């Protein structure tokens with residue numbers, strides 16, 4: 589290797605190492621000046637060409653030009669790498685406020701709880717107190733005190749889960765009526781939500797564990813019109829202004845007279861069989877059954893030491909899930925208990 593070739597190779601290696609280590613454009617510029625500038629090292633070598641024998645000058649010039657080309661390539665590559673790095677640092681240290689946010693995963697209040705809360709709110713605004721009661725009750729509160737004697741066939745309507753010691757899981761919230769009246773003298777005005785249990789086979793309309801909202805008002809001069817007014821008001825509050833309520837004569841041992849309460853089917857708006865098809869929600873009747881109601885039976889008042897000659901009252905017990913079917917246009921009651929987040933969030 590000639591002297592020139594050797595010096596060029598060393599120079600190139602030194603230059604490459606320095607170009608690679610440069611941390612900014614200013615350093616690259618000063619390298620360019622130091623090696624390739626007018627007083628630069630390469631220029632010095634180029635000046636030496638004149639001292640060579642004429643037959644070597646062409647090759648020397650070419651060798652220098654080749655190394656210059658390599659060095660310029662290195663400078664360009666180092667500068668591009670520096671630019672890329674500075675863009676990345678800038679990105680990492682800045683916040684892009686236009687970037688779409690990640691959606692927050694919010695919980696929601698369960699639809700059945702929403703119904704219970706809205707129902708309780710309505711009654712609380714009318715001066716009612718919210719009362720709770722135990723889920724395991726003795727027969728006395730579930731039946732006897734509610735005018736359902738041991739051999740009465742009405743007990744069969746409340747097919748129950750029996751526990752030990754004569755206790756059962758309450759099949760309705762009506763025991764809370766008795767507990768409240770035994771504890772407080774008249775007048776009383778309560779609303780009592782809670783879980784109930786019946787040995788029903790589960791299907792689209794039945795759950796073995798469900799919720800009822802009980803209502804009770806006992807005072808002087810209370811009549812059936814008060815009951816109708818309050819329940820119509822509740823349905824209008826829950827379903828909207830145009831909701832109708834229907835009272836069908838019925839029988840409960842603890843109320844007289846008694847009624848089943850229905851509300852217009854929100855799916856077919858009471859039409860039952862719109863355009864010749866049977867409404868899937870109400871089965872074609874145009875009505876959804878919400879629960880039972882009536883005037884508190886004098887025997888129940890007597891049992892709790894209220895004088896039926898002075899006091900009268902109404903009571904009702906609605907299924908919260910039944911209200912939910914009608915309110916949310918749900919065709920299967922089991923959807924309330926299968927914990928499907930999409931269903932639950934859609935109703936929140």
Ligand code: PHE
Pocket residue numbers: 759760761762840843879880881882903904905906
């Ligand atoms: N307890 C009754 C039931 O569960 C409903 C009801 C409550 C009826 C209050 C009348 C008065 O079927």
